[in-house]
Amino acid sequence: xxxxxxxxxxxxxxxxxxxxxxxxxxxxxxxxxxxxxxxxxxxxxxxxxxxxxxxxxxxxxxxxxxxxxxxxxxxxxxxxxxxxxxxxxxxxxxxxxxxxxxxxxxxxxxxxxxxxxxxxxxxxxxxxxxxxxxxxxxxxxxxxxxxxxxxxxxxxxxxxxxxxxxxxxxxxxxxxxxxxxxxxxxxxxxxxxxxxxxxxxxxxxxxxxxxxxxxxxxxxxxxxxxxxxxxxxxxxxxxxxxxxxxxxxxxxxxxxxxxxxxxxxxxxxxxxxxxxxxxxxxxxxxxxxxxxxxxxxxxxxxxxxxxxxxxxxxxxxxxxxxxxxxxxxxxxxxxxxxxx
Numbered sequence: 001x002x003x004x005x006x007x008x009x010x011x012x013x014x015x016x017x018x019x020x021x022x023x024x025x026x027x028x029x030x031x032x033x034x035x036x037x038x039x040x041x042x043x044x045x046x047x048x049x050x051x052x053x054x055x056x057x058x059x060x061x062x063x064x065x066x067x068x069x070x071x072x073x074x075x076x077x078x079x080x081x082x083x084x085x086x087x088x089x090x091x092x093x094x095x096x097x098x099x100x101x102x103x104x105x106x107x108x109x110x111x112x113x114x115x116x117x118x119x120x121x122x123x124x125x126x127x128x129x130x131x132x133x134x135x136x137x138x139x140x141x142x143x144x145x146x147x148x149x150x151x152x153x154x155x156x157x158x159x160x161x162x163x164x165x166x167x168x169x170x171x172x173x174x175x176x177x178x179x180x181x182x183x184x185x186x187x188x189x190x191x192x193x194x195x196x197x198x199x200x201x202x203x204x205x206x207x208x209x210x211x212x213x214x215x216x217x218x219x220x221x222x223x224x225x226x227x228x229x230x231x232x233x234x235x236x237x238x239x240x241x242x243x244x245x246x247x248x249x250x251x252x253x254x255x256x257x258x259x260x261x262x263x264x265x266x267x268x269x270x271x272x273x274x275x276x277x278x279x280x281x282x283x284x285x286x287x288x289x290x291x292x293x294x295x296x297x298x299x300x301x302x303x304x305x306x307x308x309x310x311x312x313x314x315x316x317x318x319x320x321x322x323x324x325x326x327x328x329x330x331x332x333x334x335x336x337x338x339x340x
Contacts, residue, residue, distance in 0.1 A: 196238030259315020
């Protein structure tokens with residue numbers, strides 16, 4: 001695990017405060033989507049399927065910061081769309097860093113070098129560029145439906161690291177993934193020098209053009225066991241080892257849909273960014289009026305049956321780690337024994 005000690009401490013103390021306050025449900029990461037526009041049209045993503053008048057809109061910095069303050073989560077993930085296309089991305093990130101929020105700016109990195117050269121960002125322990133990398137050159141370019149994007153992303157990663165920024169990768173795996181190629185991809189990312197890697201199975205997002213290659217739960221366990229068995233010592237993952245064990249079928253968790261709430265142009269999306277069942281006007285309304293018992297694998301909801309995505313289950317794993325001595329022990333054992 002490659003999460004910095006200061007970030008782990010911030011998350012741990014936050015979870016403990018929630019526990020001591022008797023809060024059963026609390027956010028861990030705010031997924032802040034300031035826009036839906038993107039410069040790619042990936043087969044597994046449906047954000048750009050919105051009509052043109054929606055794609056032309058974006059949140060103001062004030063709206064974004066109000067959502068961050070209202071939510072109170074210690075970490076903020078900025079996906080999209082492509083957040084580097086957001087006209088106020090520099091001021092937004094600067095304001096979040098001033099608030100001491102740990103920011104993961106999720107980007108395909110096509111514009112990363114250009115934005116760095118423009119001086120929009122300053123290196124900080126609170127800012128990480130999380131670069132979308134869905135495998136080696138062939139797999140990645142196929143996933144994003146455009147040749148040459150892998151090489152552009154690598155160039156952006158190198159430039160960011162040269163300037164002293166934290167850089168991680170974010171990989172979504174589908175039915176067609178080949179375990180040996182994924183392991184080779186891990187080697188390539190470590191050779192590149194990124195801080196850590198995040199991996200997650202793809203889920204059948206309703207707006208995605210390609211619905212054929214999303215993973216079912218049993219197949220996902222088989223795939224991740226093949227990928228993560230006998231991990232190399234040099235591999236570093238920027239996520240809970242308990243979540244990685246869950247992917248391999250070694251832990252039995254249920255979803256924590258409120259752990260990564262989403263705020264975007266339409267408000268607070270319920271129950272999560274994958275299931276669109278309306279929006280709440282405030283974070284409090286989202287938490288108090290959503291029937292959370294109706295979601296997650298164990299709820300019996302057919303749409304949740306095969307979902308194993310990071311946004312739903314990482315929060316569960318983190319809660320286990322810092323919510324009890326047993327969870328903390330299991331995390332330590334998993335880290336030492338498997339080196340994940």
